[in-house]
Amino acid sequence: MSGAGADDQRLRVLVVDDHPVWRDGVRADLDASGRARVVAEARDGGEAIELARETMPDVVLMDLNLPTTRGVDAIRRIVEESPHVKVLVLSASGEEADVLEAVKVGAGGYLLKSATAGELVDAVVRVRAGEPVFSANLAALVLGEFRRMSAAVPNAAEPGLTPRETEVLKLVAKGYTYREIAEKLVISVKTVQNHVQNILTKLQLSKRYELMRYAIQRGLDRA
Amino acid sequence: MASARAPAPDPGPAERASAVLALGILALRWVALTLMVLMAAITGDLRRPLLAGVAIAVTTAWTLWLTIARPRGTAPVLAADLAVAVGLLLLSGVVVPEGQVGSHPFFASVYPVAAAVFWGAAAGARAGLAAGALLGVSLVAAQLINGIDVLEATTPQLLSLASGALNFVLAGGAVGLVARLLERSAGELRAAAEEAMRAREQAARLSERESLARQIHDSVLQSLAMVHKRARELAGVEAVPAAEVARLAEMAAGQERALRSLILRRPDDAPGGTASLRANLEALARAELPIPLTVSATGPIWLPVRHAEELTAAVRQALDNVVEHASASKVAVFADEDDGAVVVAVRDDGAGFSYDEARLAAADKMGILKSIKGRVEQLDGSVRVETAPGAGTEIELRVPTRSEAG
Numbered sequence: 001m002s003g004a005g006a007d008d009q010r011l012r013v014l015v016v017d018d019h020p021v022w023r024d025g026v027r028a029d030l031d032a033s034g035r036a037r038v039v040a041e042a043r044d045g046g047e048a049i050e051l052a053r054e055t056m057p058d059v060v061l062m063d064l065n066l067p068t069t070r071g072v073d074a075i076r077r078i079v080e081e082s083p084h085v086k087v088l089v090l091s092a093s094g095e096e097a098d099v100l101e102a103v104k105v106g107a108g109g110y111l112l113k114s115a116t117a118g119e120l121v122d123a124v125v126r127v128r129a130g131e132p133v134f135s136a137n138l139a140a141l142v143l144g145e146f147r148r149m150s151a152a153v154p155n156a157a158e159p160g161l162t163p164r165e166t167e168v169l170k171l172v173a174k175g176y177t178y179r180e181i182a183e184k185l186v187i188s189v190k191t192v193q194n195h196v197q198n199i200l201t202k203l204q205l206s207k208r209y210e211l212m213r214y215a216i217q218r219g220l221d222r223a
Numbered sequence: 224m225a226s227a228r229a230p231a232p233d234p235g236p237a238e239r240a241s242a243v244l245a246l247g248i249l250a251l252r253w254v255a256l257t258l259m260v261l262m263a264a265i266t267g268d269l270r271r272p273l274l275a276g277v278a279i280a281v282t283t284a285w286t287l288w289l290t291i292a293r294p295r296g297t298a299p300v301l302a303a304d305l306a307v308a309v310g311l312l313l314l315s316g317v318v319v320p321e322g323q324v325g326s327h328p329f330f331a332s333v334y335p336v337a338a339a340v341f342w343g344a345a346a347g348a349r350a351g352l353a354a355g356a357l358l359g360v361s362l363v364a365a366q367l368i369n370g371i372d373v374l375e376a377t378t379p380q381l382l383s384l385a386s387g388a389l390n391f392v393l394a395g396g397a398v399g400l401v402a403r404l405l406e407r408s409a410g411e412l413r414a415a416a417e418e419a420m421r422a423r424e425q426a427a428r429l430s431e432r433e434s435l436a437r438q439i440h441d442s443v444l445q446s447l448a449m450v451h452k453r454a455r456e457l458a459g460v461e462a463v464p465a466a467e468v469a470r471l472a473e474m475a476a477g478q479e480r481a482l483r484s485l486i487l488r489r490p491d492d493a494p495g496g497t498a499s500l501r502a503n504l505e506a507l508a509r510a511e512l513p514i515p516l517t518v519s520a521t522g523p524i525w526l527p528v529r530h531a532e533e534l535t536a537a538v539r540q541a542l543d544n545v546v547e548h549a550s551a552s553k554v555a556v557f558a559d560e561d562d563g564a565v566v567v568a569v570r571d572d573g574a575g576f577s578y579d580e581a582r583l584a585a586a587d588k589m590g591i592l593k594s595i596k597g598r599v600e601q602l603d604g605s606v607r608v609e610t611a612p613g614a615g616t617e618i619e620l621r622v623p624t625r626s627e628a629g
Contacts, residue, residue, distance in 0.1 A: 092479075093486040114479055136555055137519045144521030147561065173519050174570045174617065175555030 011036040011128050014057040016048040016074070017090075018067055022113070026061060026090075029117035036124050045069025052078045052085055058128050060087045062107070064098045072101045079106030088127045090120075100141050103200065104207040109133025131178075131193050132200045139172035142203060149206055159202045168195040241405050244398070245293075248340050252286045255333035262330050268320055275318045275330065278311060282334060296345020305354055308338035312361040316368025324362075324369040332387075335361075339391045343399030351395030358395075359388030424495060432485075439481045446478045481509055498531040500524040500558055500565065507539055507556070514551055516542070520558040524565060526624070530602055534567060534622060537598040541569040541618050544591045549573025549616060563624055570617040575610040595620070 013036050015023050023041045030036040040055045042048040046069045052060055060078060064071035075087050089102045089110040099110050108127045111120065112135070123133045134142070146161050161169065171181045178196070182189045260279060269275050285307050294300045311331035319329045335358045343351025366373060366384060376384070450471050457463050484505055501520035508518045526534070538556060545554050551573030558567045595618070596606045604622035 093483055095486055112483075114476065136517045136557065140519035140521050140557060140559070143559065147521055170557070170559065173521075173555075173557045173559075174568050175517060175553065175557075175572075176570075 008037075010034065011058040011124060012039045012055070013037065013124060014040045014042065014048065014051055014055060014060045016042040016045070016060060016066065016071070017063040018043050018065075019063075022063075026120070029120055030124070032117065033121040035121055043067075045071060045074030048074045049077045049081075053081060056082060057085060059124050060085060061090050061124070062087055062102075064089060064091045064095070064102060065093065072098060072105055075102055075107050076105040086127045086130075088123055088133060090115075096141055099138060100145060103138065103142070104203055106204060108200070110135060110138050130197065132196045134172050134196060136173050136175045139169050142199065143169045143173060145203065146206075159205060161199060161202065165195050165199050168192060169199060172196070238409050241402065241409070244344055244402060244405070248337055248344060248398075249286075249290055251340065252289065252334065252337045255337055256282055256286055258333055259330060269318050269330070270320060271318050274314065278314050278318070278331075282307060282311065296341065301342055301345060301350075301354075304338045304341055305357065308335035308358060309361045311335060312358065312365045313368065316365035319369060321370040324366050324371065336391060336394050339395030340398045343395040343397070344402040346399070347403050348396050348399030351397070351399030352392055353395075355392035355395030358391035362388050362391070420495065436485055439478075439485055443478045443482050446474050450475055477511070484509060494525055496527060497525040498528045500526050500531045500534060500567070503531050503535040504538060504556055504558060504567075507535060507542065512542065512554075513546055515553045516556065517553070518556045518558075521560060524558055524560045526565065530622065533598050533602055534565070534620060537595045537620055538567055538569055540591050540595050540598075541620075545569070545571045545573065545616070549575075551615065560624065565622050565624055567620045568617055569620075570615065572615040575612050575614045575616050577612055578608050578610050580608075592618075 013026075013030060015026050015038050017023050017026070023038075027038045027041075030038055036059070039057055040051045042051045044066045048060065048062065048066075049069070060075075062071055062075060066074070071089070075089075078085055078087060087102075087107040089099065089107045090113055091099065091110065092113040103110065108130075109123060109132055111123050111133060115123070126133055143161075143166065146166075150160050167185070168181060171184065172178075176184065178189050178192045181192045185192070256279075259282065263269060263272070263275050263279060285303070288294075289304075312335055315324050315329055315331040323329050339351055339355040339358055342354035363373060363384065371380070373381075373384070453467070453471055457467065501518075501523050504518045504520065508516050542554065542556075545551055549571045551571035554569065554571040556567065556569050558565065560566075592606075592608070599606050599620050599622060602622045604620060607619040607621070608616065609619070610616035
């Protein structure tokens with residue numbers, strides 16, 4: 001490892017995957033980019049939680065299908081313990097329920113494993129910068145989730161989407177990049193990013209409301 | 224999902240029994256009415272024949288209406304029927320020769336039973352019992368009016384009175400019980416039939432999914448074997464042909480997409496008679512398209528099968544159009560359901576064009592677009608095109624979701 005000193009500007013990444021070949025591939029891609037490097041590798045969720053605590057990486061690259069501790073549970077713990085550590089989900093199957101759950105508990109983005117090296121590095125940098133990495137599929141999934149929530153609990157005190165946020169989400173789902181959306185809506189790219197960030201925050205908040213409602217419900221049932 | 228799209232099940236044995244019960248009550252009314260007329264005509268010793276005639280006319284009219292209109296046992300109908308029955312009983316006290324009510328067959332012995340039975344059949348055992356009790360009380364009142372001092376009555380007279388009153392109560396209660404049993408078993412039968420239908424549909428979907436899985440697994444295995452074999456061979460070659468590597472990558476990519484579509488989510492539980500628009504569109508994405516296609520949707524989006532198929536066909540035409548004319552590098556399909564409409568957008572990043580429907584139509588260049596519009600308008604939907612030279616094209620298909628169900 002060359003130049004891993006204090007002046008190293010490269011992003012520090014923890015790779016969590018149970019396939020060694022895959023971890024090697026990610027390491028090679030990040031090294032080649034010169035913008036990020038792998039500081040630790042974990043094989044399952046438990047190791048990931050420990051290594052995140054020890055190494056305090058900038059970004060955790062997380063597979064969801066892991067032995068023992070589930071990926072989603074690991075993400076929840078990592079984000080709880082170190083809110084400044086960003087998590088990017090890298091999944092082969094992209095099973096919808098899991099991806100949505102991962103984003104709800106705090107993942108900052110989601111990428112399919114078939115993404116190119118360029119896309120991967122780009123996503124790592126964007127997630128680190130606090131910009132949610134939404135694929136068209138994830139955007140549609142999130143929009144559907146908000147629709148279901150407002151249908152299930154109408155007029156709840158929970159934050160729904162503003163018309164503008166819905167519009168932005170639809171455009172992401174149609175495959176527009178943030179830049180294209182900015183041009184289309186005549187707003188800045190930064191504003192588009194803010195909208196997407198707010199959508200993500202509301203989704204994570206809704207998860208907390210959901211847990212609270214559940215707890216209250218159980219309390220009432222017992223009383 | 225309470226969509227009542229499934230056809231109404233045929234009347235089962237329980238429904239038929241209910242209908243027979245209703246007919247039986249009507250028959251009872253006519254028999255009782257005939258008996259009443261006969262009593263009035265044969266005995267001939269009625270104290271007030273005119274009043275008896277009016278009572279018979281009213282009862283006949285009421286029975287006729289019940290027979291012709293076959294009204295359901297709503298509260299007003301039930302109340303009117305009970306009023307007629309109570310009226311007949313009380314009237315008997317005045318019409319029948321003194322001391323006859325209750326001890327002998329008399330003018331209105333039978334007809335009121337129909338009211339008790341009707342109440343039971345329409346509103347259950349408790350209502351039947353209540354109506355019967357009221358009729359029993361009316362019978363006692365009729366005896367008083369008829370000049371029988373109930374307190375001074377002999378034991379046989381009392382027993383006869385009690386059994387007369389009890390008859391009403393028993394008839395109402397028993398029929399009520401039977402009617403409720405019939406209703407419940409009808410409900411159970413219907414639920415069982417629906418459950419069976421759901422299970423059948425679920426099984427069909429599962430087996431469809433299974434056969435799809437088998438196909439995909441087979442082709443994935445073949446491709447893996449191919450990649451495995453060629454990669455080993457290529458490892459021994461000095462100058463690896465780039466085109467061949469690209470071909471292997473493309474093959475792996477196609478299989479990856481196909482396999483992922485299987486894993487993506489748990490099988491959806493479709494309401495009967497519907498198809499998932501998302502599943503249909505994803506099937507399109509599995510077909511080989513020369514440019515990358517992403518399909519996303521906010522949910523399964525259940526539509527009547529024909530609507531889902533027409534919309535998918537329209538989207539396929541739009542995609543063909545993109546491939547042929549747009550020189551795009553990627554294309555996305557997005558399906559959404561909101562506000563009583565399903566909206567499908569097909570968006571490419573290609574050349575775009577200047578869209579002027581009137582001019583295109585005049586130049587006879589509507590082509591595929593015309594066909595897409597035709598399909599969508601058949602479903603009462605509309606098509607919107609957003610494009611400009613150099614800005615790509617977005618075609619939006621909007622179809623109202625049928626709300627006739629429910």
